[in-house]
Amino acid sequence: MLAGDEEALAALYQRRARDIFRFALQMCGSRALADDVTQEVFMVLIREANTFDAARGSVNAFLMGVARNHVLRRLRRERFYVSMEAESQADTAQNVSRKTENPLDDISRTETIESVRKAVLALPERYREVVVLCDLQEMSYLEAAEVLGCAVGTVRSRLHRARALLIEKMRPAEEEEAVDVKSARCFA
Amino acid sequence: MNCQDFESNVEGLAREEIMEASVRAEALAHGEGCEACARRLDEQRSLSFKLRALARETNSAKLPPMGNDLLTAFRTRQAATNRPATITSRHYRAVVAGAMAVAAMVLIAIAVTVIRSRSVTPAVQSRPNSSGPKSLPPTEIAVVTPDVSTPQSAPLPDKNSGRNGRSVAGKNRHRNMNPTVVPVQSTADISGKDVAAKETPTSITSDSAAEITTDFMPVGYASATTLQDGGQLVRVELPRSALVAFGLPMNVNRYEEKVKADVFFSADGMARAIRFVQ
Numbered sequence: 001m002l003a004g005d006e007e008a009l010a011a012l013y014q015r016r017a018r019d020i021f022r023f024a025l026q027m028c029g030s031r032a033l034a035d036d037v038t039q040e041v042f043m044v045l046i047r048e049a050n051t052f053d054a055a056r057g058s059v060n061a062f063l064m065g066v067a068r069n070h071v072l073r074r075l076r077r078e079r080f081y082v083s084m085e086a087e088s089q090a091d092t093a094q095n096v097s098r099k100t101e102n103p104l105d106d107i108s109r110t111e112t113i114e115s116v117r118k119a120v121l122a123l124p125e126r127y128r129e130v131v132v133l134c135d136l137q138e139m140s141y142l143e144a145a146e147v148l149g150c151a152v153g154t155v156r157s158r159l160h161r162a163r164a165l166l167i168e169k170m171r172p173a174e175e176e177e178a179v180d181v182k183s184a185r186c187f188a
Numbered sequence: 189m190n191c192q193d194f195e196s197n198v199e200g201l202a203r204e205e206i207m208e209a210s211v212r213a214e215a216l217a218h219g220e221g222c223e224a225c226a227r228r229l230d231e232q233r234s235l236s237f238k239l240r241a242l243a244r245e246t247n248s249a250k251l252p253p254m255g256n257d258l259l260t261a262f263r264t265r266q267a268a269t270n271r272p273a274t275i276t277s278r279h280y281r282a283v284v285a286g287a288m289a290v291a292a293m294v295l296i297a298i299a300v301t302v303i304r305s306r307s308v309t310p311a312v313q314s315r316p317n318s319s320g321p322k323s324l325p326p327t328e329i330a331v332v333t334p335d336v337s338t339p340q341s342a343p344l345p346d347k348n349s350g351r352n353g354r355s356v357a358g359k360n361r362h363r364n365m366n367p368t369v370v371p372v373q374s375t376a377d378i379s380g381k382d383v384a385a386k387e388t389p390t391s392i393t394s395d396s397a398a399e400i401t402t403d404f405m406p407v408g409y410a411s412a413t414t415l416q417d418g419g420q421l422v423r424v425e426l427p428r429s430a431l432v433a434f435g436l437p438m439n440v441n442r443y444e445e446k447v448k449a450d451v452f453f454s455a456d457g458m459a460r461a462i463r464f465v466q
Contacts, residue, residue, distance in 0.1 A: 009262055013254045022246050035252045042254075046262050113245050116238040135203070135236070136243040160199060167231050170238070 013042060016060060019137065020067045026132045027071045029121045033078070037070045044070075061146040064133075068147060072125060119169040127162035134159050189214040194225045202232030404452060404461040405434050419454040423465075431464060 020041050024034035044066050045052075052062050120131055133144040134155070141159075145152045189197075189211075197215045200207050219226045425446040431438045452461040 006259065006262060009258070010254060013258070017254070018247075018251050021251055022249070025249060026242075026246055031249065038252060039255060039258065042258050043261055046258070046265050109241065112238055113242050116242045120239075120242070131239070135239045136246065138243070163199060163232065163235060167235055170235070 009042075009046075012045075012059075016063050017042070019060065020063055023064060023067055023132060023137060024071050026120065026136050027068075027128060028075055029117065033071075033074055037067055037074065040070050041067045057146045061143065064147040065149065068129060075125065115170060116166075119166050122169060123162055123165055127158055127165060130155055130158040131162045131166070135163075189218045191218070191222060191225055194218045194222070195228070198225070198229055198232050201229060202236045204236075400466040401450070402436070402464045404463045407451075407459045407462055417455045419452055419460065422451050422453060424449055424451050434462070434464075436464065 017038055021034050021038045024037040025031060028034065028037075041063055045063065052059065056062075057065075120128060120136075123131065129148065130144060133139045133147060134141065139147070141152045141155045144155045148155065194215055197207070197211060199205075201212065201215055201219075219229045426449050428438050428443050428445060428447050430449070431447060448465040450463050450465060451459050454460045
């Protein structure tokens with residue numbers, strides 16, 4: 001690609017753009033923002049390809065690191081804006097349910113996915129990114145550490161804390177009510 | 189394995205990570221015996237299941253195609269990289285600004301030089317007029333060879349002949365011209381390198397132009413050939429009766445006043461010629 005081969009750029013895009021797009025989409029929950037981030041990452045790659053050092057990490061780690069920086073920047077910039085992605089997500093859920101044979105299971109599955117998505121998006125950024133990389137992108141701890149620029153132990157501890165937070169957020173509402181009632185009895 | 193060890197391995201079990209078989213077997217055995225740890229393992233497995241479902245759902249999202257913007261940017265970048273090193277717009281502006289600055293400095297330097305040269309020239313020309321003949325010492329001398337063989341009536345001084353005392357002396361020596369008033373400083377002063385010495389010929393011209401002299405008249409019986417060796421010209425003041433001695437008319441009403449004269453002394457120190465100056 002450094003030699004000016006467009007086919008190499010296209011091959012690299014086909015190979016790596018999906019991971020970048022998924023990472024951005026799972027981090028911010030907006031397809032439009034994920035599209036922008038994906039384009040920006042490859043624009044950076046075109047402009048600053050000579051800054052890549054193979055000794056410091058893989059191309060994937062380099063691209064994911066650039067994507068992470070862009071995602072965090074966009075999230076901080078658009079923190080005060082209200083997302084209109086909910087409608088499109090509802091449309092997607094309806095489309096999925098139309099395609100399957102058992103609508104009830106599909107609705108339950110869609111609701112579960114939505115709850116997980118909301119729980120992930122509600123995590124703090126430093127916990128959200130380890131969940132996205134390790135659980136959703138299925139990276140190893142070492143690869144995630146390269147992307148995040150931290151130690152493997154830090155990734156493990158953050159993932160442990162993030163999963164605990166997710167479990168806490170996705171705990172069924174009945175249990176929470178039961179706990180509240182139980183505690184009320186204790187106070188009585 | 190106790191509950192604390194199980195807690196450290198429960199995520200690996202739920203995420204189905206690769207781990208040692210013995211550790212995995214001990215953790216599963218502890219989970220079967222401990223109700224709290226079994227519940228904890230179920231929660232983690234449920235979370236992993238939901239996260240995989242979310243991952244699969246996200247994977248089904250359509251990847252945006254590589255836009256033309258990327259290709260255009262890539263081609264532009266490559267064209268800029270392959271282009272030979274040329275002057276960019278920033279460099280071009282800097283070069284133009286530098287050239288203009290240098291040109292302005294050169295023009296200013298030329299203007300200053302011209303102004304200085306114009307201001308110095310009138311001062312040099314006006315200085316003899318301001319100083320006047322009185323600034324010259326009374327014993328100004330010059331090496332000349334006057335022609336005393338043919339005394340004539342007193343002509344008006346030649347303005348062009350007195351531009352430089354030394355050159356006048358040389359010309360008179362070779363051409364045998366009639367000497368005019370040459371009230372110059374000594375030859376050592378003339379050969380000086382300072383500006384004042386260089387300005388001296390200009391003052392001489394002005395002085396000679398202000399004086400009216402007679403021709404040199406011989407004193408005694410010296411021959412012209414003996415006078416070819418040169419001598420010294422001395423400005424003196426004589427009684428007006430000296431005019432009568434040389435056959436020149438004298439105003440009787442001014443007989444008490446002095447009259448200026450240039451006396452030419454030959455190399456042997458004898459007065460050989462004289463001329464009167466007005």
